Amino acid sequence: MTPRPGDGGPAHLPVVVVGGGPVGVTAASLLGAAGVPALVLERERDVYHLPRAAHLDDEVMRIFQSLGVAEEVLVHTRPMASMQVVDANRRVLLRFPRSRHGPYGYPAANMFHQPAVEQVLRTAATERHGVTLRTGSEVARVEQTAGAVRVHARERDTSSEFVMDADFVLACDGARSPIREALGIALRGRRFSQRWLVLDAVVEGGLAGFPHAQQVCDPRRPATYVPMGGPRYRWEFQMLPGERTEDLTDPPVLARLLAPWVERSRVRIDRTASYTFRAVAAERWRVGRIFLLGDAVHQMPPFLGQGLCAGIRDAHNLAWKLALVVAGRADPAVLDTYEGERAPHVAGITRRAVLFGGVMQGGGRGGHGMRWLASRAALGVPGLRRLIERQQVPGLRPGPLLPxxxxxxxxxxxxxxxxxxxxxxxxxxxxxxxxxxxxxxxxxxxxxxxxxxxxxxxxxxxxxxxxxxxxxxxxxxxxxxxxxxxxxxxxxxxxxxxxxxxxxxxxxxxxxxxxxxxxxxxxxxxxxxxxxxxRRPAQGEAPPFGSGSFYSAARYTSMKRR
Missing domain, CATH: 3.40.30.120 (Glutaredoxin)
Incomplete structure (x- = not known):
C-alpha cells in the first residue's frame, strides 16, 4: 500500500477484496498475475478447518491452471467417475458418467477437500502473485466517492482501526454479505427453500463398494452421498418440517441414516451442520466501484455442485476486465459486461439445480405417489438427461464482448x-x-x-x-x-x-x-x-473517455506509464 501523493491521507490501492475464501483469493490472484496489486481483507485469522464446498469442474481447474496451481490442487481431489441417481432402495435409475479427460484439460468433476485447497490458493496468492493477505481484519463500512471507495476496517485482535482507499472493491464476503446489506441490494429468486443436514466424515478403510456419487430419490427423505477423496466422505439428508439438527444426529437415528452405506462404528464425524438451501441472486451485481462475487451475489442448491464453481467463474470473468481498465487498455464501460454475462449464466445453472432437486424430492411424502412416479419417469426423458449431463458450462449470452x-x-x-x-x-x-x-x-x-x-x-x-x-x-x-x-x-x-x-x-x-x-x-x-x-482508440485518436467514465484522461495517461 502507498499513501496518496501530496495529501498524507489513507493508503491507496487499485483493488481491495473483502473476503479471503476461495473466490476472493482467486480474484486477487488473477489480478496480481495481471500486474494489478490487490489487498485481501479476511475476518478470520486462519483457513476454516472444515470442508464446505465439495466439487470443482474442469473449467475451474482450467482457471487454477492459469494461476499455476492446478497440479497442486489435484493432489487434494478425487475425480468422480460418475453420478448415480438411485431410488430409496439404492437401485440405480440412471448413471451420468463424468469423463476423466474433459474438454478443458482436466477431469470433468473433481471432489475436493476445501481446507487443503484453500491453503494452496492462499500460498500461491501471497508467494507468486503479489497479493497482500491481511487476516483477522474486519471491514466496518465502505464509502464511495467520485474517485474511489474508502474502506474502514479494524483488527479483530486489537480493535485498532485503519482506513484505505481503493479504485475498486470486490465484495466476496459470503452469503450474509455485510457489504451487500449496506448497499441495500435485495436478493431475489425462486420460491425454493429446503433445510438439509450436511455430514462430513472419515470412514476407516474407505467405502470401496460405493465409488460413485449418489443422489437418492427418496420421497420420504432425499439424500446425497459423495466420496470426497481419500477416506473422506460427505452425506446430505433433507430435514423434514419441524426437525432439528440434534434430532438427526442422535446416535440411533444417525446410524439408521448411514446404514445403506456403512456401519456407524466405522465413521468418524468431522462436522455436522444444517443449511437452508436457497435459489436467489442479488438484484444488482455492482454499485459504482463495488462488485459482488460468489455467495454474496448468488446462492443455489448444491444438487449439481456448482455453487463454488460459479463464484470462481465470477472472479475470472471480472478480473481480466478490471486489469484492462486499471491498465488503461479498456474503457470502464466494459465492466458493465460482468453482470450482463454472469447473471444469466448463473440463473441458468440455478434453474437446472432446482429442477434436479425437484426430481430428487419427487412428490414429497404421503399421497403424492403419482407425482413421484412422474418425477422418476422424467429422469428418462432425453432432454432432461442432456440438461443434467451438460450442466457445467452453459454458454454466455451475446453482448459487447461476445458479438x-x-x-x-x-x-x-x-x-x-x-x-x-x-x-x-x-x-x-x-x-x-x-x-x-x-x-x-x-x-x-x-x-x-x-x-x-x-x-x-x-x-x-x-x-x-x-x-x-x-x-x-x-x-x-x-x-x-x-x-x-x-x-x-x-x-x-x-x-x-x-x-x-x-x-x-x-x-x-x-x-x-x-x-x-x-x-x-x-x-x-x-x-x-x-x-x-x-472502446480503444484507433491510431491517432484520443482515449475513449466520456462524461460517465470513472477515469479522467490524465489518469488514463498515468496508468499507461505504470
Missing part, C-alpha cells in the same frame, strides 16, 4: 477446448500455456495474420493480441507453430467452418472468422470489433 454477428455456428459464448498440443521442439503442453494470459488469435493451418494489411497488424499489436498458428496432426514440425497432435482443434475448426478464432483471456470465444454466414469474413474484421468492444 452475436461473429459467434459462429453452435459455439456462441462457449469455451475453447483445451487439448494437449506439441511445441516446435517436440514438448507436449496444454493449449493455454501457449495462448498466454491475454487475448489470442488462433489460425488453423496457417498464420492468422498472414493476409493482414500493415494497418491491421498494427491494430492487433495495439490490442496486445497474441497470434498463434495451430497445424493439423499430420503436418511437419514448424518453427512458428504448435501441432494439434490429438486432432481436437482441427476437427473442432472443421465442424464450425472456422479459419481462425479470437479467444478472450477467460478462454471464451470472442468471435470466429471463416466461411459460415455467422463468422467474420477475415481475422482483421475481428480486430475492429474487439477495438470497439474495449
Amino acid at each position: 452475436a454477428a461473429v459467434r459462429g455456428p453452435g459455439m456462441g459464448g462457449r469455451l475453447l477446448p483445451q487439448p494437449v498440443v506439441m511445441l516446435p521442439d517436440g514438448t507436449p503442453t496444454r493449449l493455454d500455456h501457449v495462448l498466454g494470459p491475454g487475448f489470442a488469435l488462433i489460425g488453423f493451418g496457417s498464420d492468422p495474420l498472414g493476409d493482414s494489411t500493415p494497418e491491421a497488424r498494427a491494430d492487433w499489436e495495439r490490442l496486445d493480441v497474441l497470434p498463434v498458428t495451430v497445424t493439423p496432426p499430420a503436418a511437419a514440425p514448424h518453427a512458428h507453430a504448435v501441432n494439434d497432435v490429438t486432432g481436437v482443434l482441427t476437427d473442432w475448426a472443421a465442424r464450425h467452418r472456422a479459419s481462425s478464432v479470437l479467444v478472450r483471456p477467460d478462454r471464451y470465444i470472442f468471435g470466429v472468422a471463416g466461411t459460415h454466414p455467422r463468422a467474420a469474413p477475415s481475422p482483421d474484421h475481428l480486430a475492429v470489433l474487439l477495438r470497439r468492444a474495449l
Whole structure:
C-alpha cells in the first residue's frame, strides 16, 4: 500500500477484496498475475478447518491452471467417475458418467477437500502473485466517492482501526454479505427453500463398494452421498418440517441414516451442520466501484455442485476486465459486461439445480405417489438427461464482448477446448500455456495474420493480441507453430467452418472468422470489433473517455506509464 501523493491521507490501492475464501483469493490472484496489486481483507485469522464446498469442474481447474496451481490442487481431489441417481432402495435409475479427460484439460468433476485447497490458493496468492493477505481484519463500512471507495476496517485482535482507499472493491464476503446489506441490494429468486443436514466424515478403510456419487430419490427423505477423496466422505439428508439438527444426529437415528452405506462404528464425524438451501441472486451485481462475487451475489442448491464453481467463474470473468481498465487498455464501460454475462449464466445453472432437486424430492411424502412416479419417469426423458449431463458450462449470452454477428455456428459464448498440443521442439503442453494470459488469435493451418494489411497488424499489436498458428496432426514440425497432435482443434475448426478464432483471456470465444454466414469474413474484421468492444482508440485518436467514465484522461495517461 502507498499513501496518496501530496495529501498524507489513507493508503491507496487499485483493488481491495473483502473476503479471503476461495473466490476472493482467486480474484486477487488473477489480478496480481495481471500486474494489478490487490489487498485481501479476511475476518478470520486462519483457513476454516472444515470442508464446505465439495466439487470443482474442469473449467475451474482450467482457471487454477492459469494461476499455476492446478497440479497442486489435484493432489487434494478425487475425480468422480460418475453420478448415480438411485431410488430409496439404492437401485440405480440412471448413471451420468463424468469423463476423466474433459474438454478443458482436466477431469470433468473433481471432489475436493476445501481446507487443503484453500491453503494452496492462499500460498500461491501471497508467494507468486503479489497479493497482500491481511487476516483477522474486519471491514466496518465502505464509502464511495467520485474517485474511489474508502474502506474502514479494524483488527479483530486489537480493535485498532485503519482506513484505505481503493479504485475498486470486490465484495466476496459470503452469503450474509455485510457489504451487500449496506448497499441495500435485495436478493431475489425462486420460491425454493429446503433445510438439509450436511455430514462430513472419515470412514476407516474407505467405502470401496460405493465409488460413485449418489443422489437418492427418496420421497420420504432425499439424500446425497459423495466420496470426497481419500477416506473422506460427505452425506446430505433433507430435514423434514419441524426437525432439528440434534434430532438427526442422535446416535440411533444417525446410524439408521448411514446404514445403506456403512456401519456407524466405522465413521468418524468431522462436522455436522444444517443449511437452508436457497435459489436467489442479488438484484444488482455492482454499485459504482463495488462488485459482488460468489455467495454474496448468488446462492443455489448444491444438487449439481456448482455453487463454488460459479463464484470462481465470477472472479475470472471480472478480473481480466478490471486489469484492462486499471491498465488503461479498456474503457470502464466494459465492466458493465460482468453482470450482463454472469447473471444469466448463473440463473441458468440455478434453474437446472432446482429442477434436479425437484426430481430428487419427487412428490414429497404421503399421497403424492403419482407425482413421484412422474418425477422418476422424467429422469428418462432425453432432454432432461442432456440438461443434467451438460450442466457445467452453459454458454454466455451475446453482448459487447461476445458479438452475436461473429459467434459462429453452435459455439456462441462457449469455451475453447483445451487439448494437449506439441511445441516446435517436440514438448507436449496444454493449449493455454501457449495462448498466454491475454487475448489470442488462433489460425488453423496457417498464420492468422498472414493476409493482414500493415494497418491491421498494427491494430492487433495495439490490442496486445497474441497470434498463434495451430497445424493439423499430420503436418511437419514448424518453427512458428504448435501441432494439434490429438486432432481436437482441427476437427473442432472443421465442424464450425472456422479459419481462425479470437479467444478472450477467460478462454471464451470472442468471435470466429471463416466461411459460415455467422463468422467474420477475415481475422482483421475481428480486430475492429474487439477495438470497439474495449472502446480503444484507433491510431491517432484520443482515449475513449466520456462524461460517465470513472477515469479522467490524465489518469488514463498515468496508468499507461505504470
